[in-house]
Every structure is written in C-alpha cells, then in structure tokens.
Amino acid sequence: MKLDARAPSGPLSQKWDKAKFDLKLVNPANKRKYKVLVVGTGLAGASAAASLAELGYEVSAFCFQDSPRRAHSIAAQGGINAAKNYQNDGDSVQRLFYDTIKGGDFRAREANVYRLAQVSTNIIDQCVAQGVPFAREYGGLLANRSFGGAQVSRTFYARGQTGQQLLLGAYSALSRQIGKGAVKMFPRTEMLDLVVVDGHAKGIITRNLVTGKIECHAGDAVILATGGYSNVYYLSTNAQGCNVTAIWRAYKKGALMANPCYTQIHPTCIPVTGDHQSKLTLMSESLRNDGRVWVPKKPGDKRPIAEIPESERDYYLERKYPSFGNLAPRDISSRSAKEACDAGLGVGPGGRGVYLDFADAIKRLGEDKIRERYGNLFQMYEKITGENAYKQPMRIYPALHYTMGGLWVDYHLMSNLPGLFVLGEANFSDHGANRLGASALMQGLADGYFVIPYTIGNYFATDKTPRPKIDHPEFKKAESEINERTKLFLSIKGKRTTSSFHSQLGHVMWDKCGMGRNEKGLLEALDQIPNIREEFWKNVNVTGEAEDFNQALERAGRVADFLEFGELLVRDALHRKESCGGHFREESQEADGEAKRDDENFSYVGAWQYKGKDATPELHKEALTYEEVKMSTRSYK
Amino acid sequence: MLLLNFFRSSIGLKIIMALTGLALFGFTVGHMAGNLQMFLAPEHINKYAAFLQGQKELLWMARIGLLVAVFLHIYAAVKLSALNAMARPVSYSDPAKSATRASVASRTMLLSGVVVMVFIVFHLLHFTGGFIQPDYFHYEDPAGRHDVYRMVFEGFKNPLISGFYIISVVLLGAHLSHGLMSMFRSLGLSSPAYRRQQELFANAFSALIVVGMAIVPFAVLIGLINPTY
Amino acid sequence: MKITLRIWRQKNENAPGRFVDYPMDHVSEDMSFLEVLDQVNEKLITDNKEPIAFDHDCREGICGTCSMMIAGTAHGPDKGVTACQTHMRTFKDGDLITVEPWRAKAFPLIKDLVVDRSALDRIIQAGGFVNVNTGGTPDANALPIGKVDADIAMDAAACIGCGACVAACKNSSPMLFVSAKVGQLAHLPQGKVERYTRVLDMVEAMEREGFGGCTNTNSCEAVCPKEISASFIGALNREYFVATLKGRPQTSSASGSG
Numbered sequence A: 001m002k003l004d005a006r007a008p009s010g011p012l013s014q015k016w017d018k019a020k021f022d023l024k025l026v027n028p029a030n031k032r033k034y035k036v037l038v039v040g041t042g043l044a045g046a047s048a049a050a051s052l053a054e055l056g057y058e059v060s061a062f063c064f065q066d067s068p069r070r071a072h073s074i075a076a077q078g079g080i081n082a083a084k085n086y087q088n089d090g091d092s093v094q095r096l097f098y099d100t101i102k103g104g105d106f107r108a109r110e111a112n113v114y115r116l117a118q119v120s121t122n123i124i125d126q127c128v129a130q131g132v133p134f135a136r137e138y139g140g141l142l143a144n145r146s147f148g149g150a151q152v153s154r155t156f157y158a159r160g161q162t163g164q165q166l167l168l169g170a171y172s173a174l175s176r177q178i179g180k181g182a183v184k185m186f187p188r189t190e191m192l193d194l195v196v197v198d199g200h201a202k203g204i205i206t207r208n209l210v211t212g213k214i215e216c217h218a219g220d221a222v223i224l225a226t227g228g229y230s231n232v233y234y235l236s237t238n239a240q241g242c243n244v245t246a247i248w249r250a251y252k253k254g255a256l257m258a259n260p261c262y263t264q265i266h267p268t269c270i271p272v273t274g275d276h277q278s279k280l281t282l283m284s285e286s287l288r289n290d291g292r293v294w295v296p297k298k299p300g301d302k303r304p305i306a307e308i309p310e311s312e313r314d315y316y317l318e319r320k321y322p323s324f325g326n327l328a329p330r331d332i333s334s335r336s337a338k339e340a341c342d343a344g345l346g347v348g349p350g351g352r353g354v355y356l357d358f359a360d361a362i363k364r365l366g367e368d369k370i371r372e373r374y375g376n377l378f379q380m381y382e383k384i385t386g387e388n389a390y391k392q393p394m395r396i397y398p399a400l401h402y403t404m405g406g407l408w409v410d411y412h413l414m415s416n417l418p419g420l421f422v423l424g425e426a427n428f429s430d431h432g433a434n435r436l437g438a439s440a441l442m443q444g445l446a447d448g449y450f451v452i453p454y455t456i457g458n459y460f461a462t463d464k465t466p467r468p469k470i471d472h473p474e475f476k477k478a479e480s481e482i483n484e485r486t487k488l489f490l491s492i493k494g495k496r497t498t499s500s501f502h503s504q505l506g507h508v509m510w511d512k513c514g515m516g517r518n519e520k521g522l523l524e525a526l527d528q529i530p531n532i533r534e535e536f537w538k539n540v541n542v543t544g545e546a547e548d549f550n551q552a553l554e555r556a557g558r559v560a561d562f563l564e565f566g567e568l569l570v571r572d573a574l575h576r577k578e579s580c581g582g583h584f585r586e587e588s589q590e591a592d593g594e595a596k597r598d599d600e601n602f603s604y605v606g607a608w609q610y611k612g613k614d615a616t617p618e619l620h621k622e623a624l625t626y627e628e629v630k631m632s633t634r635s636y637k
Numbered sequence B: 001m002l003l004l005n006f007f008r009s010s011i012g013l014k015i016i017m018a019l020t021g022l023a024l025f026g027f028t029v030g031h032m033a034g035n036l037q038m039f040l041a042p043e044h045i046n047k048y049a050a051f052l053q054g055q056k057e058l059l060w061m062a063r064i065g066l067l068v069a070v071f072l073h074i075y076a077a078v079k080l081s082a083l084n085a086m087a088r089p090v091s092y093s094d095p096a097k098s099a100t101r102a103s104v105a106s107r108t109m110l111l112s113g114v115v116v117m118v119f120i121v122f123h124l125l126h127f128t129g130g131f132i133q134p135d136y137f138h139y140e141d142p143a144g145r146h147d148v149y150r151m152v153f154e155g156f157k158n159p160l161i162s163g164f165y166i167i168s169v170v171l172l173g174a175h176l177s178h179g180l181m182s183m184f185r186s187l188g189l190s191s192p193a194y195r196r197q198q199e200l201f202a203n204a205f206s207a208l209i210v211v212g213m214a215i216v217p218f219a220v221l222i223g224l225i226n227p228t229y
Numbered sequence C: 001m002k003i004t005l006r007i008w009r010q011k012n013e014n015a016p017g018r019f020v021d022y023p024m025d026h027v028s029e030d031m032s033f034l035e036v037l038d039q040v041n042e043k044l045i046t047d048n049k050e051p052i053a054f055d056h057d058c059r060e061g062i063c064g065t066c067s068m069m070i071a072g073t074a075h076g077p078d079k080g081v082t083a084c085q086t087h088m089r090t091f092k093d094g095d096l097i098t099v100e101p102w103r104a105k106a107f108p109l110i111k112d113l114v115v116d117r118s119a120l121d122r123i124i125q126a127g128g129f130v131n132v133n134t135g136g137t138p139d140a141n142a143l144p145i146g147k148v149d150a151d152i153a154m155d156a157a158a159c160i161g162c163g164a165c166v167a168a169c170k171n172s173s174p175m176l177f178v179s180a181k182v183g184q185l186a187h188l189p190q191g192k193v194e195r196y197t198r199v200l201d202m203v204e205a206m207e208r209e210g211f212g213g214c215t216n217t218n219s220c221e222a223v224c225p226k227e228i229s230a231s232f233i234g235a236l237n238r239e240y241f242v243a244t245l246k247g248r249p250q251t252s253s254a255s256g257s258g
Ligand SMILES: Cc1cc2nc3c(=O)[nH]c(=O)nc-3n(C[C@H](O)[C@H](O)[C@H](O)COP(=O)(O)OP(=O)(O)OC[C@H]3O[C@@H](n4cnc5c(N)ncnc54)[C@H](O)[C@@H]3O)c2cc1C
Pocket: A039, A040, A041, A042, A043, A044, A045, A062, A063, A064, A065, A068, A070, A071, A072, A073, A074, A075, A076, A077, A078, A079, A080, A081, A162, A163, A189, A190, A191, A192, A225, A226, A227, A228, A237, A238, A239, A242, A243, A245, A246, A282, A401, A402, A423, A424, A425, A426, A437, A438, A439, A440, A441, A442, A444
C-alpha cells in the first residue's frame, strides 16, 4: 500500500495557504445534505462538531460520558502553546514549528507540524472570543508561562485548569449548536464499530449505555476524535473510561494504525501507593518551573529530608542538562527518574519516587507567590498523599500519560479509508515520537476548529459515494457481530474480573514496554499477551444483562480491545530498533545513556494494517522527508 | 410575556417576596418603635394611636398597602414552597444532614411565616378589632382618647396571651434572621465584599425585633410595667 | 481499617430501591473512596452478583462525573472535593457510611447511584455561551480584561457541572450552577454583549426542568467541590431582574434557544 500524505507542494510556509486555495468547496446550500458523524466530544471532537454545524453540515456527535463537557480533555492542567510572541522573547511560527519537530525527535510530518504552528495563534483568539478566562496580567493582557522543551514563554493557561476551560469553551460552542438543533448529541453512547461500505467509512454502530440498545448511524463521513490509549497500561493519568475501542475497530475495518509504540510518560505524577490504586494523578509539569528535582547521592539514604545536606543531593537534571535543567523534555526527565530509582536512589515507599523540591523557590519568591501559582496542585497533592508540599518536597514518579501513536492520517486528517477522519490524540499526526507539553490541547483544537472544516468539504466535493441506508448489509453484519460478542461476554461466567485482566495486561506493558524497552522483554510480552487474552475469553465474569445499564459489560468490551491492541503496540516497539522520543530501546543508546536515533533505517512512520484474526499485521511505511529542518541529534544539554 | 414569566419564575417569586418582605419588615420596625412607648407614660402611646387613627386616608392607604404586601408575600411563599416540595420526590435518608448548611430558620420559613400570620390575625382581632378581650377595648384615658396603654397592659397580664405573643415574636425573629439575609441576595444586592455585613445586619435586626417586641408583654408579666388603675 | 458501606441499590427508575450493607475488612487509609467501591464491586462480581453502578471518569476532581451522597453529604464530608477525591483518611475505623444517589426530580435515577443530569446541559444549550462562530475573531489581546474581572470570571468558570449544588439544596435548585455560568460570562467583555438575553434564556430553561427555586440556604456553596460562592446567585438575580425590566430586544435571531 502506498501511503500518500497529500501534503501540498511548495515552500513549507505556504503549503497550508495553497491547500486552502486548492481544496474544493461545498456550496453552502448543499452542506446540509451532508451528514457527519463525530465520535468523541473532547477538544478535537467538540470543536469539530461545532464548527461543522456552523458551516451548515448535519452533525451527530457521540460520547460515552453523560455529557460532552466531561471528555478527558477536561483534565489537562498546564496550558496551551501558541506562537503569539506576546512576550517579545523571540517566539515565532517558525520557532514553535521547530520546537515541536525537534521535541518529536524528527519523527513527525513536517507539513502538518508547520500548519499546527500557524493556526496556533487563531486558537487563542477563538477561545478568548468564546469567553475562556485565560490568566491575565494586571494591565489586562494575556499572561504566559514557560513549559518543558521550549526556551520561550508561549504557554497560555487558566490557573491549573486550562484543559477544562478550553473544553468548556468548545462545549459551549457545541451546546449552542445542539440548542439550535444543528447538532444531534448522543451522550452515554459508545461507538462499537465502524461501518465501511465500498471502501468508504459511512457509518458507525453504537451502544446506548443506558438502555443497552445497539443502534446504527449512517453518515457521509465519520470523524473519530476518541482520545488516546494510555489505559492499555492499566495505570495511567487518563480517565477511567479512556479506551482504544473506537480506533481499534476502525483498524480492524482497514484503517492503518501508526506508531502505536510512541507513548509518553509524564515525569511529574504522584507515586503509586498500593495495589488498590485505580489511576495515577498527574501534577502539571509547570511545577518544574519552580521545583528542583533531586535524589540523595547515597543509595538507600533513609535520613529525613532536612538532614540531607546540599552536597549530598543530586540535582540530576540540572547536572545532566545544564541549559534546560529541570525543564528538560518529558521523556528525558522521566527516563532520568527511572535511572535514579533503578540505581537505588529512589525515595518514598517502594523507592519509586524522586523529590520535587520547592524550598528554594519559596525562599526566593515567598510562599504566597508559590501558592498563587500552584495552590491547587499543592492542595491536590495533599489530598492524595496527606503531605504538605510547602513544608517538605513532593515525591513524584513518571506515569503513562499520552499516546503519540494513533490512526494514520494524511495532511487532510483523513485515514487511508476515505471518509474516515481522525482528530486529536486519536490520530498519530503531529507529535512524532514525543509530544511537548501544552501541545496536545493546541493540536486538538487546531484539528477541530481550523483544519477539518476545510478538508472535509474537499472530500464531499470530490467524492460522491452516496450515504447508505442503515439497512445496508454492512450495517446488519456489524450489528450482528456486536450482538454475538455481547452474548459471548455474558455467557462466559468465569472466575476472574475484567479488571484483574486489565491490571495483568498493564503490568506486562509497563514492565516490558514502558520507559525502557529491549528485545528480550518485548518478545516475552508478545508471548504473554495472547495468553492473557486467551484466558480472558475463557475465564472472565461479566455480570448483568445486555439490554441494561451495564458498566461491567462496557468495561469488558474496552479491556478485550486493549488485550488485542497491546500486542500490536509491543510488535511496533519490537520492530523499531532505534530509540526515539518516548520510545527508548535499551539496545540503542549512546555511551552516556542518551537515546540513539537511527535516521538511516527508521526515519519513517510505521503504519500497521490488520490482516485477519490470527494473521500478523502488515507494516507500511511513510517515509519522512524534511525539506526545511535539518535532522539533528536532539540535545537538551 | 416577559413579565408573566417573571411572576412565574422562581427568581421572580423571590424578588416579589423580598420586596414585600422588605415592606413588612419596615412596618414591623416602625411598629416596634411605637410599641416601646409603653415604657413611657400612658398619654404618649395613646396620643400616638389617636394621631394615627386621625389620619384616616393615610391609615387606609397604609393598611391596603400592607394587605397587598402580605397577600403577595404569601402568594409567592406558597407558590415557591409548592415548587420546591415537588422538586425532590424521593428524599434522602437524612434530609437535614444532606442540606449541609441550611439553618433551622431557613428550613422552617413556611412554618414560622404561617405562625406569624396566625398571630397577626389574632393580633388584629385582639387590639385592632377588640374581639378577643372586649372588656379592655373600651377604656378611655383622661383626655378622652382610646386608652391603648391600658388595653395592652390589661391584655398582657394574661400569661397565655403574652406567652403567645412572645412565642410568635420569637418565630418572627427566626423568620427574619434568614429572611433579611436572603432578601439582600434575592434583590441582587449581595456581593462577596458585603456578605459578612449583611449577615450581621440580618442577625442584629431580627434580634432587635424579638427583643423590642417581646419586651412589652414580658415587662407586663414581670411587673415592670405596672400602672395603678 | 474496617468499615461498612450502606449503599442504595435500585435497578432502574421504576423498580423499588433499598439500602444494602457491605462490610469491608481491609480498607487502607490511602485508598480513595471510589477505590473502595471498586473493591466492593470486584467482590460482587466474583460472587456473581451485579456490581454497584456509579458514575466516575477522571478520578481527579475535574470532570464532574462522580456524583453521590457520602455519609449524608454531597461528595462526602471533606470540603472542596469531589467524591473521587475523598480519601479513606477522612473516616474512622468502624464507620457506617451511607451512600445515596443525587436526589432531584430533574435528575431521574438511571441505576443504583447513577442519575441523569442532562438537565444541566440543556440549561447551557439554552444560552450558556457566547454567540461566536469559528474564525474571524479579533486578536486575543485586542480587548484587555482587568485581572480582577478575569479572576472572578475564572472563579465562576471553575464549575465542573457535577450537580452537587442541586443535590445538597433543600429545594433541588441549580442556581449555583446557573449563576456560575452567568457570572463568568457577565464579567468578560465578550460575554457582556448578550448578558441580558442569556440570563433570560438560561433561567427559562432552568424553570422548564422541574428544579426547585433558591431560598438562599447556602448548602450548595458548602458542598461545591470548586467552592463557588453563593454570592454569584445574588448577581444572577440582579441580572435577571434587570433583564426583565429591559425586556427582550425585538430581533429574536440572536438567541440560541430556538
Ligand atoms: C492529566 C492530563 C493532563 C494533561 N495536560 C495537558 C496540558 O497541560 N497541555 C496539553 O496540551 N495537553 C495536556 N494533556 C493531553 C491532552 O489533554 C489530551 O491529549 C487531549 O485533551 C486529547 O483530546 P481529544 O479531544 O483528542 O480526546 P479526549 O478529550 O480524550 O476526548 C475523547 C472523546 O471521545 C469519546 N470517546 C472515546 N471513546 C469512545 C467510544 N468508543 N465511543 C464514543 N465516544 C468515545 C469520549 O467520550 C470523549 O468525548 C493532558 C492529559 C492528561 C491525561
């Protein structure tokens, strides 16, 4: 299969303008004849659904939560990047573009990333117009903060609740269209399958989570904006409901899954306390602006913190990366924490933690200033751990946080299946092998507000495949498969719970395919995962009924998909023998332990194609060519 | 149309209640001041009463105003209470605990209001109509005026009557302790900056009214007001 | 520690409901309350019984999904937190903890502890937004907004739409929720343009849903996980009063209530 990225020709900075001009338009009067199914109402989905409805398309939107306002985007704390250069500190579209490409370890598509940097400024304008209360200076202008992986202050924020405020902005735009009747909203509805008719994505099958009814929806195009798959690791900073189901089903219907092994581990999370734990809590990376990361120099140092003198503390990020210091990118900070803990220097119960110390900042700025900046984070930390971080350093440890991989899309954000568009974290597009902080929010909104409204019209204008009726055999087939699967779940009546399988899978993933990966471990994982899956289908107990509100059934469906997807993730990690970004292959490192990229052999997007139940998936490659930037070793020293 | 919605909406009802409540509160404060003349020589209050009775037009205008206010106040109270009663068909296992901060006064507004209303009717029959203790209603003072002073004094010598007055006034105080604070907010006059002051105002004035009103029957009972007839 | 959970079980809105006791022996202080519910559920599934249905998602106090009365209080006894942020440290060994769903006519019960809060969405759909389309907006710094106003707007905007205010209010009134949105937008120049039609639309939508009215009893702000001040309710009353006096503008196309 030839993967055509459809990026326009010409100089990088003019590609998007050229594309916008070349894209075919749909006559305003005709727009209402096209129906778009938007699955997911996070930043990407809500902004897309609202914008498309404003243009006049008929839109149906779906989410599994009880309200579109609760999508996982709500949890983002730190901020959103934009190349506004309001601080006069040398920012520009070019620089944001370069930072993002470099941050992604030269594994992202140049044209997409440039466009992202270009529209970033419009996003801020849009959000402010919607009434998003970004932080401001006393003079009334917008405030910025700096974030990992950048040397300029370009991050806009709303206290520690930036994702919430941006999502509520998109939600309000969406609500406005729902109120007008232009969007039909289906909350508490889970997409269980994609319907492909004559090679085009033309519908979805959903389950009404309240009544359990399986329903068919036909459309002229399908947009998946269903978020990331971090929960394949069981413990992550993602919400409980985050899942891979939607994109996994699309994959099984022919869409390519790109770079699943690119996962991001966030350095500042609250460490695990015990087996009961259901999720890990992230604390915004912005804490690293004022906190200093350290571990004792002596392994197993059990002295109280105050008794460890400065000279016996290793501020390892400052030592190893003098120019970025505590603001080194996420993958680097995370890996350094792991190295410290592996060397026995870890602190806290189980030794899986490092200190994030605010003592200096408090001395320099005063406790009030720190409270003003991070009050809610300190409070959250205390709620969870019972410790006061104004008095003693926080303990942090990395946790799974974001997934750069996802369904393959071209410059139009369309997958290889015509009519299937994928936005936000669900696609693979803009972050390469590692995402910079405050860039996911930017990407989700860029996709939804400023890209899809242009590109989807081109699909409608150039492709005239008709919208099928929901009694089309493809719908019937998909529907009956789902009913069969549900019946199967409920009939197994085994001895183990769904979560026990999920957590078992998560352990394998974290151990063998987490921060550090090697061939031996990955092969073991490839061996173990199918066994877990097999046992799952023999021995899981799913209670309740099909046609009812049944959370056990919901969860079983999601875990079943993780059990298949995990294997693909590991397979991808195994095949990519280089280290890049969030993917660290222990075999591929420099003498000093830094990641070693292999541009000669791996400068491509790895996109996997489903080949059937027991067949090995096929790898397709989209070569990455850089016209503007020179690939260099990503150094933050 | 908009006005109709206003009268139907819970916020509109609250604003009506607050405006009428404010009027009633104003009357009560004035009335209390008048009553305190019971601590002066009898001619003061008698003169005051006669003066009021002399202004027939004004008196009736005030009475009609009060009547309308009471009517609207009760109308809104009943309507809102009905709406609120329907809003939770299944109650919690511990309703008082679930309404974490709702004070007893705020939870019993309807009750205190009804008792106050019953009291007012009784009170009108008592001192304005002279139906409860007709014997005391027809005294005249040396100047030939209606001897309000003696009527009140003789009336309150009956502990059942003064007891009822005192209890009613305490309930009125409870009603106002929540009502006054609530009134500020219903009228949109609340702001975080003045919140403490408004709460203070509500508590102080409701206490003032309880004391200022109840002190009359109380003083009679314990013999502090003790003229010789 | 040992605790007993007394949990409301009800198959659906029309079925009868009742409390069922679930004694738990090994509860760690570090567990969150929802993790204890997880454990009860794991046990129920192992015993082949139906687990307790409860809404939850982010488990960090921001999505507003979790919703239950814990020990008689909306979101549990701790101040300024959601149910998912309630930790077992808050309770004592041997406690009997009652767990009930939000109760309000406007929040019909779905199952066990799960209720339908879409009424809140419909209030937003009626007017809780600024009428702008995507694109064509002025530069974000074109309109300066004083820090004080921006901060007040942010205080109000912090609402997570959890519905605890309704649950705790003795009248099941959503006034804190509505006032938070009205207050946020009324403090920003972008929202001021439509402030009066917005408040009329939102209040009318609120009245349609079967909520009760506010009598200023302040339980809402006491349980609000984002500690939104009930003073916003006063501001809402004022906006509504002024909006009524002004009347609706004659052109009706501006509003989204349809
Ligand atoms: C704790 C945390 C903090 C973060 N902080 C930042 C930050 O500071 N800056 C930043 O830029 N990024 C941050 N991120 C990343 C960022 O929040 C996400 O990547 C981004 O919000 C994803 O948005 P989305 O619209 O793609 O997906 P989501 O917001 O996850 O939305 C997914 C939507 O899809 C729906 N859905 C999913 N599956 C199905 C299905 N099968 N059927 C129907 N509907 C479905 C869901 O209901 C939901 O509406 C953070 C992430 C986390 C976890």
